Amino acid sequence: MSATPLPPQPAPPRPRGFTLGHRIPPPSGEYRWVYLWDAPLRAMHWLAAIAIVALAVTGFYIGKPYFITGGAESADPFVMGWMRFIHFASAAVLVMTAIVRGYWLLAGNKFERFAALFPVRPRDWVNMWKQAKFYMLMERHPPAYLGHNPMQQLSYTGIYLVAAVMVVTGFALYGQSNPGGLINRGFAWVPALAGGIQMVRFIHHVLTWVLIIFIPMHIYLAMRADTLERTGVISSIITGGRFVDAKEKFIDAEDA
Amino acid sequence: MAATKVVVDPITRIEGHLRIEAQAENGRISNAWASSTQFRGIEIIMQGRDPRDAWAFVQRICGVCTVVHAVASCRAVEDALGITIPPNANLIRNLVHGMQFIQDHVIHFYHLHALDWVDVVSALKADPAGTSRLARSISPWPNNSETYFKAVQDRLKKFVSGGQLGIFTNGYWGHPAYKLPPEANLMAVAHYLEALDWQRDVIRLHTIFGGKNPHPNFLVGGMACAINLEDTGTINAERLVDVQAMIRRARDFVEQVYYPDLMAIAGFYKDWAAIGGGTKNFLCVGEFPEAGVNDFGKLYFPRGVILNGDLSTVHEYDHKLVKEYITSSWYEYPGGDDVGLHPYEGETKAKYTGPPAPWEYLQGLDKYTWMKAPRYDGKPMQVGPLGRMLVAYASGHDDAQGIVNEALGRLGVGPAALFSTLGRTAARGLETVLIARRMETWFNSLIERVKSGDTKTFAGEKWEPSTWPASCEGYGYLDAPRGALGHWVQIKDGKISRYQCVVPSTWNCSPRDKQGQMGPYEAALVDNHPLVNPEQPIEILRTIHSFDPCMACGVH
């Protein structure tokens, strides 16, 4: 793990005490830059983000093509054609990012690996409650994690699941145009499980809203962490690393 | 001599599953029970559904009279929601329903009823030249040549000589009740085959306006087929010309084949004008609205009630007087099994009390059928073509009086002959002629409207459930090929809360009510009714078939 040295910084004349922004500056007054996210993960994150936005927009057109109506001559505008094309192309991108991210769950660093992304350790569940209280403004110290805190873990677990269901239901719908084909046969279990292809369509439609609701909360929490907690999460998903209090003990720092 | 117990089950050449039980003494029927042995529960299934979907569900009550439940359902929902459909949609519905009548009646006559009167085996002995002479004497139909009838006969001979009689196996051939000479039998057999091809052709009118047959599509608020003379995918001139040609071919066949055959055959069976009359109360709710469903004065077939065969008075019809009884039926009512319920309070709660299958007899049981017993003001009613023609005749309807008088004149019988098995079968043919002629009027009105620029086929103002009242109810009437039909719907919070159908065959095949009054089938079978050989119950078939039973309709 690399840590880049920084030139000494003047301490801002800030009061110390119990504020929500108590980490500004860190109590120890020392910064440390921690590298968290490898390039492939960052690349996949933004590709996935773009794909999800594209899927949601085109998906809604597919679901309710009211907002653009074609011109007089058919084959001329090809609106639905393009929407579906973008939808399926974005779906391909999303699947690609999922594959890479899935591989990175095994091959990535300890912050990127399986255990860091899903709340699988008992301690995560204890800390999750503390984190929740922090968000409810009932707790001044959130549990200190370098990587994902347990709430993030849970929400990403959830969002991974939702994305997986979207992909699976999406492919089940997609496969219908070639019933004898690999996709349709491979995903035949989906309508069987859901109770018919219309239920699959319904699930695909409803879960889009879950994804959409995720976006503002996700971005807010990222921004909040950056501005209030000064944890540099936003920059971390761009540059790969974040500043942290050099003295702080991080729960996940010693993870294997 | 003790009464012989007779069972005919299945009654074939009908829609559905009907069992007739009877007692015969000295070549006569002394008692009879009609039992419908199928139940599907569609009224229960309708609960909680979107009222706009209802037509499609209830359409599947019957695939033989495939149009009628769908239209009655649309009318009921439209009545509940206060929707008035555009005149074009009404005309298109008339055309579709009109063609349904024509096709259904012709199929009934040739394919379901004819073998009761026509001896197929006897046709093998006919002289085709004689058949040709007979046919020419009654009709200008082009297929009247000796060669034509010879070819039909050869085909039949080849068929029979293969030794595989198929659907003709075990028919009652040679029974003394068959009265037609071989030449007339051959003519009927030829038209049996011709009608098969004809019906397939003319029914395409349904496909043009409704996309398919059986079970063409309808729409609450109008019809889904848009009219646009400038588009290939809509009702345009090409489609309309096809429709017009079908209407013409339908009329030609009805006037030149069905009607002449009917008159010719009836001439040999005049004794049946005194047999099987039964119930003398008749009900017609009216059909073919020509100026909107609520303009009862402009129904092509007027509505009304005739009591005790008294043609001097036509009573006004009020749907509030319809009640259904289950005294003899396998159901239960919360308020006890002897009360009658108006359909707005109607209940469909199956409760089988018959013997475990297999059984031998139902006669003598208190409850013996899945058919409910509708009564109008407490009285059993006979419905169907005869009821329609009688109400129209008694109301002074010009077309009906014309054709009824003409037919009576041809057969040399008086109006009393109508109250019989033969009367029912004849009335069916007469009204088919009237409808086949009237189709052109509806078609021309449609063309006039389109010409004047009105192409509207759908009223969409009340399409969205947000425009509906929290609760409402509606009644859709329609006189179907087999008689008076009603659908009653109640809607709560956008969903169907109650759906009840009282169907022509429910009226006709109804069992005894709490006063022991028989339903029309039963009453007809005990009205001066012969049964020469209980092993060959051809007489029972004649009378039952004259009603054109539809059990899937009646019980639903």
Place this chain on the structure above:
Amino acid sequence: MSFAAPSWFPATESVEDELARRGVSRREFMEYCSSLCIVLGVGKSEAPRMAAAILADRRPSVIWIQLQECTGCVESVIRTSEPSIGTLVLDQISLDFSHTLMAAAGHAAESAAAAAMAAEKGKYLLVVTGSIPLADDGIYLTIGGRTAKVILEEAAEGAAAIIALGACAHWGSVQAARPNPTGAVGVSEVIKNRPVVNIAGCPPIADVVTATVAHFLTFGRLPAVDGDGRPLFAYGARIHDQCPKRANFDAGQFVEKFDDEGARKGWCLYEVGCKGPATFSPCPIFQWNSHTDWPIGAGHPCIGCTERGFWDTMTPFYGRLPDVGGFGIESKVDILGAALAIGATAGVVAHAAATSVHQMRERKRSLPVVDPTSGGPGTPKA
């Protein structure tokens, strides 16, 4: 389309063998032939020739039983275009039992069926329309005092193959719609030991039925089927992928309300609930009633009538999505979704505001305890 008798048909079998296998004595058979000759007016002496002809040129036997149904499927088959129903029944098959067309009734009809089943045992094609109500010991449909299940099992026993014709025989259709008061099921729920092909549709297109019969008679076996037992030649592709309005779909040209501009241009019915995207059927290709038109062609959305369970899964017919728990109608789901999304955004904003208020308060409160010596310049660690 022409039907040759299948190769296994006993044309080469000797008359004696054939009769022995059928359990008919030669004497009985010759008496039958003699009486037939008399009926035909050709004289008894022709009986041996007739006997040979009868045994050499038999049409394949088809037995058609009708259970819990609306008879729409029978009506549909009667509309078959090629071959016509007359040709089919008189020249190509021997329809040995049909409730709708049979001349005989009651015992006479039932014994005709029983005789055909015995004589053609193991060889006849059984056609079934209608479902089998299994609830309450099957008393919701009896014929001749016997339940549908018993009748079906008996008829299936000697059948070479079974055609389950129409949605009722396929899976129960309308009477099997929620709450299925009679416990209606399709043929393959009852008969497990015979080949069953499902001709889907409520009703199916007649030509699909006759083509399936032709396939059986010509090739001696049932056609290849999909996962739901439907012949691939008819149900192998989705309506949406064969629909002439697909160009309008791709172009974004939709009927938004019935009889609107789009409807008058024959545009795509997707927005008014067309189930073509979820339905496998040859309707756009075969079309209905001698290729006259088809539901979508005549302006009404497909209701998905060839799909198992369509009365529950494809409703509401005029909505694109199912009505799950009274909440599936698109607008409701979308209103809720949008409300939650807006709510989430608003919540996020409110939370941010609350945080800053809280923070300001905290800061004010904590001012007096400031330790000015802390917070010196830190040295980042390597």
